[in-house]
Amino acid sequence: MKKVYGDKVRIVWKNLPLSMHQYAAPAAIAAMAAHDQGKFWEYHDKLFSNQGKLKKDDLIQYARDLKLDVKRFEDALNQNKFKPSVDADASEADKLGVTGTPAFFINGKFLSGAQPFDGFAKVINAELTAKGLPVPAAANAGGM
Amino acid sequence: MAKGNQYRDDRGPAQGGGSSSAGLYQIATLIGVGLLVAMNAKMLTDTGSFKQSVNGLNERIDGVNNRIVALGNEVRSRAAAPPPSRGPDPTKVYPIKTDGAPSEGPASAPIVIAEFSDFQ
Numbered sequence: 001m002k003k004v005y006g007d008k009v010r011i012v013w014k015n016l017p018l019s020m021h022q023y024a025a026p027a028a029i030a031a032m033a034a035h036d037q038g039k040f041w042e043y044h045d046k047l048f049s050n051q052g053k054l055k056k057d058d059l060i061q062y063a064r065d066l067k068l069d070v071k072r073f074e075d076a077l078n079q080n081k082f083k084p085s086v087d088a089d090a091s092e093a094d095k096l097g098v099t100g101t102p103a104f105f106i107n108g109k110f111l112s113g114a115q116p117f118d119g120f121a122k123v124i125n126a127e128l129t130a131k132g133l134p135v136p137a138a139a140n141a142g143g144m
Numbered sequence: 145m146a147k148g149n150q151y152r153d154d155r156g157p158a159q160g161g162g163s164s165s166a167g168l169y170q171i172a173t174l175i176g177v178g179l180l181v182a183m184n185a186k187m188l189t190d191t192g193s194f195k196q197s198v199n200g201l202n203e204r205i206d207g208v209n210n211r212i213v214a215l216g217n218e219v220r221s222r223a224a225a226p227p228p229s230r231g232p233d234p235t236k237v238y239p240i241k242t243d244g245a246p247s248e249g250p251a252s253a254p255i256v257i258a259e260f261s262d263f264q
Contacts, residue, residue: 001257002249005255007249007250007253008253008254008255009249009253009255009256009257010247010248010249010250010251010253010255010256010257011247011248011249011256011257011259012240012242012245012246012247012256012257012258012259013245013246013247013259013261014240014245014258014259014260014261015260015261015262016260016261016262017262017263017264018262018264021262021264022264023263023264024262024263024264027262027263027264028262028263031246031263032246035246040246041246041248044246044263047263048263051263051264054263054264085244088241089245089260092240092241093260096232096238096240097230097231097232097233098231098232098260099230099231100231101260101261101262102259102260102261103231103232103259103260103261104257104258104259104260105232105238105240105257105258105260106255106256106257107237107255107256108236108237108238108239108240109234109236109237109238110231110232110233110234110236110238111234112231113261120257124255127254127255128254128255131254133254
C-alpha cells in the first residue's frame with residue numbers, strides 16, 4: 001500500500017478483538033499500552049510475527065524487547081487501562097455491522113478484508129480521481 | 145329303380161332318436177349364450193371400474209402437476225429476492241472515529257483507510 005500510494009494514504013488502526021479469539025482482547029489492550037508509549041506499529045508488528053504467543057508474559061516480553069517502560073506497561077495491563085478504548089472500537093464496529101476481521105473503510109467506504117490488492121486499488125483510485133488527484137502509475141499497473 | 149315301397153317319414157330325422165341331440169344342442173346354445181352374457185356383463189363392470197381408476201389416477205396426476213407448478217413459482221420468487229445483507233453497505237460512506245487511534249501516514253493524506261482488525 002505504502003509502496004504504491006506513498007503519502008497519499010493514512011492508515012488508522014481500530015481494535016476489533018473477536019470473541020472467539022481468547023487472547024485477542026488482552027493483546028489489543030497491550031497494543032494500546034504500547035501506543036501510549038509511542039510504539040504502536042512496532043508492537044503491532046511484533047504481535048503479528050508472534051501470533052501463537054500472546055499470553056500475558058509474552059505481551060510483557062515484547063514490551064521489554066521494544067525497550068518500553070515495562071513497569072508502566074505492566075501497570076496499564078493490570079489496570080486494564082486501555083480496555084475502554086478497545087471496547088469503544090469494538091462497539092463502533094458492531095454499530096457499523098462489521099463482524100469479521102480485517103474490515104476496511106476507505107474514506108468511509110466499506111471493503112471486506114478478503115480481497116487482493118486490486119480490490120483496494122480500485123476504491124482508492126476512484127477516491128483519488130473524485131478528488132481530482134492523480135492516480136499513481138503503479139496503482140494502474142495492477143498492484144505491487 | 146323301384147320307388148314303390150320306400151316309406152319316407154315326413155317328420156324328418158330331427159324327431160325320436162334325433163330329438164335328444166337336438167335338446168343337447170339347445171342346452172349347449174343356452175349355456176353358451178348365458179356365458180357370453182355373463183362375460184359381457186363382467187367386461188362392462190370391469191371397464192367401468194377401470195375407467196374409475198383411470199379417472200382417479202388422472203386426478204392425482206393433476207394434483208401433482210399443480211404442486212410442481214406451485215413449487216416452481218416459489219423457487220423462482222425466492223431466487224429473485226435479494227439475499228439478507230451481511231455487513232456494512234459497500235455503497236454507503238460511513239464516518240469512522242479516528243481521534244486517538246494509532247495511525248500511520250500524513251494527517252493531510254487524501255485517502256484514510258480505517259482497518260478494524262485483531263491480533264490473534
